Amino acid sequence: MKVSVIGTGYVGLVVGACLADTGHDIVCVDVDEEKIADLCAGRLPIYEPGLEELVRLNLKADRLAFSTDLAAAVQQSLINFIAVGTPSDEDGSADMRHVMAVATSIGKAMEAQSGEGKVYKIIVDKSTVPVGTAGKVAEAIREQTDHPFDVVSNPEFLKEGAAVNDFMSPDRVVIGTDDPRVAELMKELYTPFVRTGNPIMIMDLASAEMTKYAANAMLAVRISLMNEIANVCEQVGADADMVRRGIGSDRRIGSSFLFPGIGYGGSCFPKDVRAISNTARQVGCQTSHPGPSSADNSRTCSPRNSSANVSSAVTTSGG
Numbered sequence: 001m002k003v004s005v006i007g008t009g010y011v012g013l014v015v016g017a018c019l020a021d022t023g024h025d026i027v028c029v030d031v032d033e034e035k036i037a038d039l040c041a042g043r044l045p046i047y048e049p050g051l052e053e054l055v056r057l058n059l060k061a062d063r064l065a066f067s068t069d070l071a072a073a074v075q076q077s078l079i080n081f082i083a084v085g086t087p088s089d090e091d092g093s094a095d096m097r098h099v100m101a102v103a104t105s106i107g108k109a110m111e112a113q114s115g116e117g118k119v120y121k122i123i124v125d126k127s128t129v130p131v132g133t134a135g136k137v138a139e140a141i142r143e144q145t146d147h148p149f150d151v152v153s154n155p156e157f158l159k160e161g162a163a164v165n166d167f168m169s170p171d172r173v174v175i176g177t178d179d180p181r182v183a184e185l186m187k188e189l190y191t192p193f194v195r196t197g198n199p200i201m202i203m204d205l206a207s208a209e210m211t212k213y214a215a216n217a218m219l220a221v222r223i224s225l226m227n228e229i230a231n232v233c234e235q236v237g238a239d240a241d242m243v244r245r246g247i248g249s250d251r252r253i254g255s256s257f258l259f260p261g262i263g264y265g266g267s268c269f270p271k272d273v274r275a276i277s278n279t280a281r282q283v284g285c286q287t288s289h290p291g292p293s294s295a296d297n298s299r300t301c302s303p304r305n306s307s308a309n310v311s312s313a314v315t316t317s318g319g
């Protein structure tokens with residue numbers, strides 16, 4: 001399939017390279033001319049295990065291209081991913097400026113595609129965006145064109161440091177759409193990545209949008225709670241590391257994201273926790289423990305908190 005990925009940052013580059021590697025025809029677009037020039041020459045702005053090789057291989061095979069020409073990329077593609085940044089705004093909500101600017105540009109590009117009648121496109125929200133964004137993206141496109149299109153929500157769960165592996169072997173793929181034909185096309189795109197039997201989950205748009213924030217909020221709460229537990233351990237003479245092992249072996253709990261440390265960080269957890277808390281406030285759902293607002297990252301765990309492994313007092317981050 002012909003696919004454009006708009007926003008060639010951490011997520012866009014990984015998505016583009018991995019989809020190209022399964023035989024799709026991918027063009028990755030960015031406004032950053034220097035970044036695109038480097039990528040065309042096979043120079044990557046980030047390090048991720050396996051990514052450079054994937055990019056070089058697929059550039060050489062002509063399945064992957066980089067461009068600053070959004071209109072041309074959209075006009076040649078059936079599926080168009082929006083993968084631009086959604087940083088925190090001043091009030092903690094997600095800043096949607098880049099996403100909405102891209103939506104408008106996509107609409108203009110579709111409108112300018114002449115000579116072939118009305119051309120159908122699928123627009124995929126890959127960026128982490130608040131509930132209701134798919135509707136706003138559709139509205140922004142509709143303001144520019146009456147060509148037919150569908151908007152899909154397809155949040156990304158990759159972790160920095162293991163991005164290629166996470167994308168190639170996802171625990172699940174979440175796709176939000178109300179249209180069974182769109183669901184089939186998206187399934188076709190992702191089938192090579194779920195050969196081990198992990199599910200492609202088709203759901204409504206709002207649930208897909210919410211799933212990404214719920215996952216990051218849940219993980220952030222877990223990290224914060226483990227730090228609180230480690231602090232109590234110190235006061236009562238318990239070994240936080242033994243307690244971690246003791247609870248982690250419970251299948252209902254599991255062992256990931258249970259090391260006490262300096263709290264969560266990275267490019268996504270803090271902003272996504274702020275954004276879901278903001279959404280909760282907006283809809284009158286101020287949460288009590290356990291919930292998004294309980295992901296209090298100020299209670300960290302000092303290295304003396306556990307006799308063992310708090311040397312792993314590194315920031316825990318996720319996508």
Ligand SMILES: NC(=O)c1ccc[n+]([C@@H]2O[C@H](COP(=O)([O-])OP(=O)(O)OC[C@H]3O[C@@H](n4cnc5c(N)ncnc54)[C@H](O)[C@@H]3O)[C@@H](O)[C@H]2O)c1
Pocket residue numbers: 006007008009010011012029030031032035070083084085086098101102126127128129156157158159160267268318319
């Ligand atoms: N980084 C992660 O680990 C991760 C994981 C999962 C989800 N996400 C989400 O994915 C989204 C993208 O994150 P990222 O880390 O890749 O961001 P990033 O900042 O690394 O990359 C964003 C890219 O978009 C480009 N851009 C901005 N406006 C543009 C426009 N109008 N047209 C074309 N390109 C434009 C920027 O130049 C930049 O290269 C965010 O919503 C983020 O929350 C990130």
